[in-house]
Each structure stands twice: as C-alpha cells, then as structure tokens.
Amino acid sequence: MPANARPGAHLKKPLPSTSSASAPANRSAAVQAPPPEHLRITASRGSSGREALPPGLGATQTRFSAKALAAIPGGDNASLNSVLLQAPGVAQDSFGQLHIRGDHGNVQYRLDGVMLPEGVNLFSQALMTRFAHDLSLTVGALPAQFGFRQAGVVDIHTRNGVEDAHAGLQFYGGARDNLQPSALWGGRLGKWDWYLTADAVHDRVGIENPTPRFNAPHDLTNQYHFMGHLRYTASEHTQFSLTAGVANAWFQLPNNPAQQRQFASPVWRGHSVPASDPASAALNEHQAELGDFGIFSWQEKRGAIKATTSAVVHASAVRYSPDPVGDLVYNGMAERAARSVFTAGVQSDVEWRAAPAHTVRMGFQAYGARSVTRTDADVYPVQPGSNGAGSDGDTPVFLPTPVTIHQGSGRTGALYGVYAQDEYRVRPGLVLNGGLRFDGVNEYVSATQFSPRFSLVWTPWRNGRFHASYARYFTPPAFQTVSGNSLAAYRNTSGAPPNLSGPDSAVKPERDNSFDFGFMQEVTRGWQVSVDGYFKQAHNLLDEGQFGAPIILTSYNYRRGRVHGVEFTTDYTHGPLTLYGNMAWSRAMGKGITSSQWNFSPEDLAYMRHHWVHLDHDQRWTASAGAAYGFFAHTSHPFNLSATMVYGSGLRRDGTGTRAGVPNGGVLPQYVTFNLGLVQDIFLNAHSSGSGLFGMSEEGRLRLRLDVINLFDRSYRLRDGSGIGVGAPQYGLRRTILGGISYTL
Template sequence: MRRVFGWSSVCGLFVGMASASAQTEPAPEPTPTPTQSLPGITVTATKMDEERSAILPSLGATKYDFSRTAIQNTPQGQDAPLNQVLLRAPGVVQDGFGQIHVRGDHGSLQYRLDGVQLPEGLSLFSQVLSPRFANSLSLLTGALPAQYGLRTAGVVDIGVKSGTTNPGADLSFMGGSYNWVQPSGEYGGRSGNIDYYAAGQYLSNNIGIENPFSAWTPIHDQTSQWYALGKVTGIIDENTRLSFIGGGVNASYQIPNNINQVPNFTVFGNSTWDSSILDQRQWESTYFGIASLQKTYQDFNMQLSGFARYSQLNYQPDAIGDLLYNGIAPWAQRTSFAAGVQGDTSWKVAPKHTLRSGFLVQRERVTSFAQVNTLPLVPDPSDPDAPFIPGDTTVGLTDSADLTGWTYSVYLQDEWKVLPTLTVNGGLRFDAITSPRNEYQFSPRINVVWEPTPEISLRAGYSRYFVPVPLNQVSVSSLAARAGTVAAPEVLTNDAARAERSDYIDVGLTVKPVDGLTVGFSGFYKWAENYIDKGQFGAPIFQTAFNYSNAQVRGFELFANYDKGPWSLYANLAWSQVNSINIISSQFNFEQAELDFIANNWIFADHNQSWTGSAGAAYVFNMDSDYATRVSADMLYGNGLRQTLVTPNDTALPPYATLNLSVTQRLPISGSKGTNVRFDAINVTDGQYQLRTGTGVGVGAPQFGMRRAFFVTLSQKF
C-alpha cells in the first residue's frame, strides 16, 4: 500500500545507518528459498503482509524505519539490546536501567508484534524483545492516528521474522569485555502451508545494571538471561491466514554495590558495614503469546487476535545490609497477568475513502506480597519527651495487594484522498478503564498530508490522548502496616493515580533535494493534565507511577541522511523541554517540603534532556564480492538528565558523547552459506559519563554509562 505521508518512505531508513540499502550489507551467497518450490504460497504470504500493513498504516505519524541492515550497522548488530537500536532515532533519550524516553515522556511506549499490542509488563532491567526477532522494526511518534492508543509516546512496531524471510539456520557467538558470553541461534523454514521460525539467545556478563560509580568494573553486577521466540503461520487459503507467536525472557540480576557508603541505622548493636559486600538480587520473567486470524475479501481486510502476557518480579534483600542502610529489608514478589482480544479492519468503501475500525478488550490482574523486616520507632531513653528514635532490633510485617482492571477501546477513522497530492485522515477513539479509578475519554484525531511533488512532503496533525496508568505500576503499599516503624512515610496521603489526558500537535517537512539525500524537520507541542511520571522508590526495584496536575512538553527534531552506493551517512539533533507542576497522587513517596515546592512551582521533569543527538557513517569495501568488508562508526550525545542540588530537578547533569566503531568481514569459506566475523568497540574514548546521581524527583540510585568495551562475534549460516 502507498504510504500517504512521504516521511515513512523517504526517511524511514535514516536512523542508525538505516539509510544503508540491502546492497551495502556484505551479501550472503544465494541460497534456495521456499519461493523456488512454493511460489503460490510465497506470493500469498507476501500479499497478506501487505494487507496487514493496510489495516494499520502510519497515516501522517512520524515514522522511523530500521531495516535489517540498519540493525547490523548498530554496535553489536542484532545481538544489541533493543533500546540501543532505538537510541539511534531522533528524540530518544537514554536513561538508567536500560530505559529510554521518547519526546519527553517517561515510558508510555507500546510494543506491537505483527500489529498486535502487547500488554505492559513488569520487567525493568530486562529487554523482553530483541532486534534478532525483527524482520522489520519501526518507531512511530507524533500525532498518531486513531488505531494507536493507551501508550502514545511512541509505538515500537516489530514485524516478526518468518521461515520465508529467514530460511535455514543461523548460529552466532559473541564474547568480550565484562566476561560477556552471548550464544544465539535462529531457525526458519516451511513445510507445505505451514511456515515456522524460532530464535533464542543466552546472555551472561558482569554488568547487568549500570555501575553506581565511575570505575570500569562494577561490584556484584552479574546477570544471566535467556530469551526465546517462536512463530508458526498457516495459510488456509489465498485470503486466510492463522498465526501464533510465543516467547519469553527469564533473567537474574545482582544489584551492583556502591562503595564507601555509611549506614543510616544501627541493627543489633552494629552500625558499621562494608557497602561493597551487599548481596541484593532481583529476578524478572515475562512470557507472552499471540494468536491471530487474518482475512481479506475484495476491498475488506481484518485481523482478529487474542493475546496474553505473564510477568513476575522477585526481590531478595541483603538481610542485614538493607536494614543498616534503608531501615527496611523486604522479600517481595509482584506478578501480573493480562489477556485480551484485539480486532482491526480496513474497508475501501469508495475510490477516495478508506474506513478503518477496531477494538481492544483486556483484563489484567496484579498481585503483590512482601515479607518485611524493619526497625521500630522507640522512645529515646535519654530523653522520654523527645521524638521517637529508631530501635536496633527488628519487627516483621506483611504487605499484600490484589488489583484487577479492565481496558476497553474502540476507534473509527476515514482516510480521505481529497486530491492526488492531499490526504486527510480523521478519526475518533474511545477508551475506558476500571481500577484503581474508573475513567473514560473520547479522543478525536486528524492528520493532513500534502505532497506537492515526490520530493516534498508536509504534514500537520492533532491528537487527543488518554493514557491510563499501568496497573502493575500502581502504588499498593500499606501505609497503616508500617506505622510506628522507620518505614512509615513522612506524608500519609496516597491518592490513586489517574489517567493522563493531553492535546498533542505535530508538524513536519521532508525534502529530497538530490538523489540519495533526505533532510527533514518535525516540531511538536503537548499540553497534559494528570501528567504521568514514574519513579523508583526503594526496593524491590520497579517503577511506581504518580501524576503531576499539569505538564507542557515541546520540542523539535532535525535530521539528514545520505544513502547511495557503498556509503550510508546519517545525523540527527533533537531539542525538547518538559515542565510540570503539583504532584497529585502517590504523595507518600515524597517528602512534604518537596511536595510543597512542586505544588507552587513549575519544575523540569527528572527525565528531561534538552539536547539529544546521534550521527553515524558506514562504508562497504568490495560490496559486490564474497569478501565484502563493512566498517561503521556512530556517536550518541546527550546534555544530561536532571538532578537536584537546591530545588527539585534544578540542574542538568554534565553533557556526554560516546563514540562506537564496528567492522564486519565476510569470509568466503567453501561450502558455507555465510560466515562473518565482527568486531565492535563501544565508548572508544573511554568517556566517564553519569546518567543519574541518585537525586531528583523519583530517582533512586546513581548510575554511570558503560566504560570502553570490546566484543567479537562469529556467525555462521547453514
């Protein structure tokens, strides 16, 4: 289907060396594919992929496409974490715990596999999805059309590989700094009408979470993780397809230690402890499944899907150390199970009109349980009239909660081809949620795209957004159970978190002045009520949502890319500013003085980073030969997230830039279907840069970026 806004087609390959075409990648030797034996089935599968794209097009949103070559140009290639690939898009900001922020939002990203939205999970440190799984990867931002709701900062849309797109077996092994060990494999094929694909990888290293101090080697930071995904697709007839996608991740983490910390409490008469020997651990697991039926009939297309996702998080404290430093040691578990149904349709009712509609119904249950040791508050024996002081013997308490919530969404929109060069897409969306608050909203959307020539594309869009608080990030702590202990908060107010409501405006221009060169601009403004932010408050380490009464988000993005012959170049620069005021939910997580200041003063959000940039270049030597060599380099820049010196979030951290280099060499081994050796150097200049200081609204720990590291990857295709 023709994309109505040229942004998708002309700039989608610019990010992360995405402008490199398939010709610039060291070409594998030709291999027999199912196309040669089953051309009818292959044509049907390709047609169904195109018609699924017609059901859920971007229609005026800002869309950044990452080709498979673009992923290979990213440091560590398809073995890189997904967040590292997305950081090569304009306006994507790096944070600790592997988090990213898109256009000034804290989270609010939705992830889709073959067009189906995955429920929000619990994992904080783990990257549940891998670039290895992706046949296509896109990031949609801006004024989204009506089919995209609930999580609206950005849509990470992954088209999962299949046996058709990835036939045969592919094994690889990456090793390097920090005792990095990462074997992985893929296998795909087809038997008759059944297409199958599977991928998995194991990862072990000694830098599972960002280092809390600037040294090269973190202390107590080992992680072990495995990831897996499988996909089976059956062609029923030329107009009907069934598919199933299942996957999961299981990961264990040591919480890294910060040296030379002084205990805040006395426990059993002991007030000294070496913070470098703390032993805190966290386990995260997520499993998901999607079953879809896709059907086409003349000008009507539909996809109906059922989905489910289970997440679990477990935290084990250091039994004595947590008490000495935090006054509380919780053995905690939180689980989430979400399941639902999603349906999407498109119908070309007239030559100039295409109607699209859909729905989503989801039920989620979140449970939490913690067995807690803490210190009681006791009278001061030297002054009975003085305020109570912490005792040095422990008391136990339990903390549990069980929440169930429903989400209901429907939408209807019309793509109207007013003129051959002018398209208007208007729609209306309705969303409703239950628990912890019952809320709903009607949300109008409209996008206008004008393409006066094939080289110029202009767009403008408006979207009304409704963003519920993720149920598994709702604060469920029992304040009453902690009364009379050091775990009792200063503030006892705990208003329920609310859905964010906002108005979003987005404009953009894309120009192709000469062959191979694309330049563009995008500007955006958002006014939000009940603006959702998230913080990490103590242990276990997961995100807790809270609201500011209002927020303003504004910014712009500039990009340029050149893609021709063996060269692929890109650069982008983004500016944004997020200001918010008055915390109105989950107040017990904050001190009263902090709440009082923010109630009367606009502050920067803690995740605000004014300037963000990236740039890169790739060149392929002997690109048409069996011994092609690809060299690439890229750079990431940020002028720092916020920290608190005097007033909340009043100062930006120092700016930083990291340089990365990669070389991939194809080896023409006789009888091999593809052998490659890859070398990556990360943070070549060994820059010491800090992502977080441990201060700021909702910020719980200091974090530094990874120091210089080297990796070697050997991959073999069979």
C-alpha cells in the same frame, strides 16, 4: 544484560516498500553484484500481517531495515533499546529505560501490528533484536488506531520462514565475562513456515555501574530468551499465526562503596551484628524478572477488506531479594518484594477501501489483567512512648530489634478501546485523516474518554511533504506500577514514607492535547532532510519513580504538564555509503503533585504546588548519528565498517547553589559516546539473493564481528542519585570490546 551498544541506521518517514523478496538464484551461479545498500529498502510486508503505517496518516516514522540492523555495532546482539537510541528524540536513562519526546515510558510495543500488553519487568527485555526482520518507531500525534501508550509505537516485523529460511549458530562475547551463545532456525514446509531463535546471556554488566570505575562490584546477570513464530497459510485469503516468547533474567544489584550508614546495626535473630558489618561494597541484593507472552492471530483478505483478529496473553513477574542486614543498616528497611501481572485480551482491526478516495479503518482492543503484590519487610520500630520523636523533638528513636510487616494485595482490572477513522484523499497531494477513539480503564481507578484525532498531509511538489496533526490522548497508569499495599502499615517504623500525614490520592489517567507539525524534503536522490515540531498540554501528567530499595517503579501524577520540542534529521545513501544524523531539543515540565503524595517530602510538595519543575527525565538536547560503508561488495568476502554516536546534554538532578532545594532544579553534565562495528562476511556458497547484509544469500555464510562500545572510554553519569524518584547514581558503560563468530546453514 547485553552490552549497551548504541547501534542503528534509520530513515525518517519513508514511503512504504512495494518490493517482494526474490527467490534465491541457482547456488552454482557466479557471484552477482548485490544491490546498493539503501536504508530506504525494506523487506516485503505482504506476508507479515498488518502493514506499515501509511504516510498519509500524518505521524512521523523512523524505520530500521533488516540490512541496517545487521550492519550496526553489535548487530542482532544489541539490545532493542540501544537500537532505538538512534531514532530522533530518544533519550537514554538508567536501567535501560528510554524517554521519547519527554515522556517517561509510555511506549507501545507491537509484533506484526499486534500490541503486546505491558509487563512489570524493568532491567530485562522480553523482545530481542535478533527476532526482528525490521522494525519501526512511530511518534507524533498518532491516528485513532493507536491507544493507551502513545509517546511512541515500536512495531517489530518478526522474522519468518519465508523471508528468513535458514538456520545458524552464533557465539558472541568479550569484556566483563560477556558470553552470548545463540541459535536460530527458519524454514517452511508446504503451507507451514516457522522461525525460532534462542539465546543465553552471561555478563558482569547487568545494571549500570553506580561508580565511575571500569567494573562495577556485584553486577552479574544470567539470562535466557526464546522467541518463535509459526504460521499456516490456508489460502491466498487466510492466514493463521502464533508468536510466542519466554524471558528469564536474574541480576545482582551493583554496590556503591563507602556509603554512610543511616541506622545502627540491628539485633538480628537474637545476635548483635558488629558495628562494622556489612560494608556497602559487600551487600548481596538480587532481582529476578520473568516474562512470557503469546499471540494467536487470524488474518483475512477479501477484495477491498482486510481484517486481523488476535488473542494475546502476557505474564510477567519481578522478585526482589534484599541483603537482610545491609538494607536495614543503609535503608532502614529490608523488603522482600514480589509483583506479578497477568494480562489476556483481544485486538481486532479492519481496513476497508470503501472508495478510491476513502480508506476506512476500525477496530477494538480489550484486556483483562490481574496484578498481585506481596511484601515482607523488616523494619526498626519506634521506641514506645516517644511518639516517633527523640529528645530534640525531630529525630526518631528506633529499637534495635527489627519487626516484620507482611502485606499482600491483588486487583483485577480491565482496559478497553474502540476506534474508527477515514483516510480521505481530498485531491492528488492532499490527504485528510479523521478519526474518533473511545477508551476506558477500570483498574485502581475508573475513567473513560472520547478522543478525536485529525491530520492533514500536503505534498505540494515532488518529494516534499508537509503534515499537521492533532490528537486527544487518554493514557491510563501502568497497572504494574500501582501497588495495592498500604504505606500506612509502616507508621512509627524506619520504613515510614516521607509524608504519612498528607493525602495519598489514587493515580489517575493522563489526558492530553497533542499537536505535531513538520516538513520532509528529498533534496537529491538518496539525501533527504526533515524538521518536526510537537507540543503536548497535559492534565494529570503521568510520571514514574523509584521510592524505596526494590527497583520497582511507582506512578504518580502532576496536576498539569507541558511538553514541547523540535527535531531535525537528515540521511544520505549512495552506493555502499550510508550517513545519517539527528538532533532534538525538548522541554518537559510539570506542576503540582496530585497522587502518591506520601512518597514526597512536605517541602517538595509545597514547592511544586505553586511552581513548574522539570521532569526528572527532561533532557534539553539529544542527538545521534551514524555511518556505514561496505567494501569488496562484488566479491564473496565483503567487509562492512560502521560507527554510531549518541549525545545527551544531561538529565535532571536536584538543584544546587542558588537553586538548592529546587526539585529537579539542576542538570547533569553533557556526554557523547562513539561505537565502532566491523563485519567480515565469507560466503561459502556465494550467490545473490538480496536477502543478506551484502545482497547475498544467508545460506553458507560465515560472519566474523568485532564491536567496540564507547570507543574513547568516556566516563559519564546518567544519574547522580538525586532528583524526584531517583534511587542511586548510575554511570554509562565504559569501553567494551566484543567479538563474535556465526555460521548460517
């Protein structure tokens, strides 16, 4: 896994860019003064398919421009999730997970406006930062065009052969055997243009360290990724494009030394295993993750009407291989697990400027999916005649020879939605957007819902804007987090879940009322501030947790949920200087478990039936900040210095002291980390084009990069192994020094 950098630079709620990419100047021309590095500058989206979200629709958008992505620590080698940590209200968790505004997951990823169906992958990411020309994160009470996953919408404007017409090689790496070679090629020929990129990753920080040590035992990862974009511009009205990606990742699961054995050594394959084997520091567990996708789009622009229709396929799979003896000794079950999901569907969107004051948008999405789960689990059987209890009536007595339980299941499901909305400019400075969405799911559960959406945006004075929005949400459970296998098969074995005697209801869709309100003001040229508040009232609130040794998440519902918070942001850009910062306060609570009850102890179920509890990913305070400054900008050897910061007040853990026994009743310690990035560019064929980090042409550029992650080597915990659905402790990355060299042809 790429080093867990904390990069980024962003702008809250910018106005859409109307600039276009300028043609390169004559290569023999003298070096020109580049344009100032404003994060408000975004690349032209005229050729990218769907457009950026208009500010009149009332949602809150954070944008990462191409120049911001290049300047951050790690640059395009940083993981996509680490970039998003610089946006307001985004909290980090173990396994590279993100929580946006108090939600677990529930993030929608789009490529040029086309939604990518979810996959079963957990540690790895099929989407790479190096494939993004720029990207945005949209949150709030979303308009009707967004459905299914609504905590946040990440839209990646992919690189293409028009805006990124160059080729290059890069070698990047450093501490802990980190090595990331990569290559790219963008170009155009006639009506065709293309962009291709590939990389490989070798690293000994595949998953977060379960100990505070500098290096984790047994934590190697090998990965490769490929992404490509091919486009054919048939005419000024018609475009066809194909976007595809392949990701393959293999992980060792890191070991936690000096753990207490929970079960006696088994008689394995007819031989007794020594009581001292294996040590918890010597286990050998692995997980492999695959993810492939393809998107074919057809775009038409005719007068006042723009329409885009896309066919999408996404295949993903996870395979977990246990330590056959060690998992039995420490967990009571050694489970070889495989889960895969294949999804195919279509998305169509139409925008019609029906009148000067009305912009009508409508469309639909429909997906069919096939989920397959297979497990082969070795478990200890309960001694016959003991009824699952020992002489004290409480402690089960297990036979030393394991038995194997084989299970397999498959389910085909469907997900669909249709919407219509009207952006009505009531008068100058006042925009009302109203819409209606209908969604349905037929997977492990069948349900439908009509969802009204409204927003009002008021601009009472120059560069000041208020917004207030309401959205009714329908969120189906992620198909890949619901297994068709039966936990009842583990009755009277060491693999039995905590509460087999209770109900085990099916996971249900979440239904929400979501409210969002805020204000943004540009104080002076280059400096703006904003405040945004939100409240969500949920029925059957969805959450996910790890229950069992394979790190495959399982969905469950709280009967009721409520999430609310407020975000403060500011950013300033002047010449070569960029500064930004944000702070968010959030509270996410749930009450009463109404599905997957077998995974919870009777005591926890009883407590949560009558009490509100914090969600395991609830974090009261989250903050990030950054700065960047460009030196020697008017020369052929500009230098950029950047720094970022991430702060978290701590995720939840089980209660201690007076709150002992309260699920998620405690808080982990707060932490703060800093990162540093230095970029030295040397333009061998220097001429100004506005396309590079310093306003120079990308062609003939030699780039030297040095990044320091966790500059002050802070040791901090993301998890301590306790809390609902939390499997093991995880610590943040210790100080990591990385460097690289790249050359763009």
